[in-house]
Amino acid sequence: MRNYWTIALTCIAASTLGLYNAYGAGGPKPTPLPKAKTIAELAERYDSSKCLECHEDVHDEWSESLHAKSILGTPRTAPTIITAIEKGLKLFPYSGVKEDADITVEHLMMCMKCHLPQLDEATDEVAREIVATIRNWQQANRDQDYTKAKKLEKTIASLNIGCMVCHNKLALIHKYADGYPQADTIYGANEGDHEDENYPKMAVAPALGEAIFCGQCHGQGPNFELDHPSQCATAYGSYLFAYVAHGGSDTCQECHMKKSGLGHDMQSYRDDTMIEMALDVNVEGRSLFWRKNRQEGVLPIGIINVELYNKSGHGIPDG
Template sequence: MHLFRTTVLACLALSTFAVAALAAPVGVGRDATLASQPKANSIAELVARYDSSSCIGCHQQAHDEWAKSIHARSIFGTGRTAATFRTAIINGAMDWPASGVKSPKDVKVEHLQGCTKCHLPQLADATDKVAQEIVTTLWDWDAAIKKEDTDKAEKLEKTLSSLNINCLICHNRNAITHKWSEGYPKKDTVYGSKSGEHMDGKFTKMAKGQIMSESIMCGQCHGQGPNFDQENPTQCATGYASYLMAYIPEGGNKSCQQCHMRESKLGHNMQSYRSKEMAQKAVEMHVETNSVYWRDNTTIRPKAAVRIELTNKAGHGIPDG
């Protein structure tokens, strides 16, 4: 009996060890990342984890450029983005019978990932409480707009705008795509164009980011199409896909950063169709018109023949994102 009990206990111990081994996340160095910390339980906590305000002292120009970009308010956007989040929940998650969402109160992080995978990738580092706080803020903001309560609407807009794609998302969290071969982004390091010491109390090191000047850096969000890794895939941006499959095969050799940062002279104010400079560079347009007037134009309408020729000079399909 004693031998039987010992054998059973040994088997249970081995089984428990095997399950634990299978459940343990792979990747050496993952535990040294910002994303590996205990999940944030509030918007304020998530914002604090990725707070990049200490960058401003040395990188004022880059910060001021970034502040003009949609990256600086990736959840709120121009207001249209915030409204689209609500629409995605109402016409999407709440309408899908197997989503588990019957009302906004049922929304969890995974329900927002179709959008936040790009608009707020760090939401993956937060609990469902944060998803609920975001949804509540979106609904309260919409109600304030409808009631014309400007002060409340502006306060809620400020909260939503605090959730964004800032320095630490690009220069730390998402700075490395091939983590098993290049290592995980370390929580004390910023990734850029060179390596060395970094004069900051929290981020004390600099490391050369292998993809920082490559289009794949942008391709993480400005994508390749459907998010098939999700339980309910969504089709969104395909700019990087058309860049790889059309622009590059046709002999194109510029990166996203060359066009959207350097040649545009916009720097970290990365723009697209909203920018006059980018629009003029992206599309060449020729218009020819020919009008025909009949003698009796009181009963017969004048005719106009219009010929429009558009040439796409961008490195990807237009429109796209």
């Protein structure tokens, strides 16, 4: 009997330990790196070309997506950042911003929380350098100095949502359970050794394939944690409260990466494959004579009925 209880207690302890180890492979909150003082320094820290040698296909896919130029955009994002400063920050009486020299990382987080989350690892000088670079790029285009514009455009595009943002900085969402991302680890679907001198380890990011992962940026509406909440992205909110609530079960990754066949070239409304996957349009037409009213009488009219069905996992359009 005693042996039976010993064995039973041992099994319970072992299974409890097993459950504990089922959490993600993060670690203690790491000591932050010194803040980057220039765009070049921040870009170098998150430079995705480091991954190119071994992950060429994925890198090439990613480079076609807007993640690869998240603050440049199509390129309408960069001008919109300036508009947010001119029509927003500089007109809000309590923002503290009257001139570009007043801009800080905290101010730019209104945009960069999603467009460049790693900006929180940079000094306020970098925030001002980003704004100055975008302005100089706009001016170069106005001056038709396209060589200069191209060079500045490359600088703006060097800051982006690259490999290390998803596979390290934002990899682990529930940090109390899964730990904090470690500086020497790449987070993905596998664990083990990783052939890279700077990132010698691989570990599993439990939520990487779940919609909540994309929801970190493609959000639920206003970012209330900011002093001045902005609200660009509501796709994840639409996903949760309209799509899942009505029985939908596909994840962002399943549609935007797997079923589309686009992989890391995540696309949206500008891509024919995504449009085809997202929308069914049915058009019917008929003609008849219709008495409209006493004044106009009977009119010959053609009637076109258009039905749009949104097959996607979120409202269209959204972001």
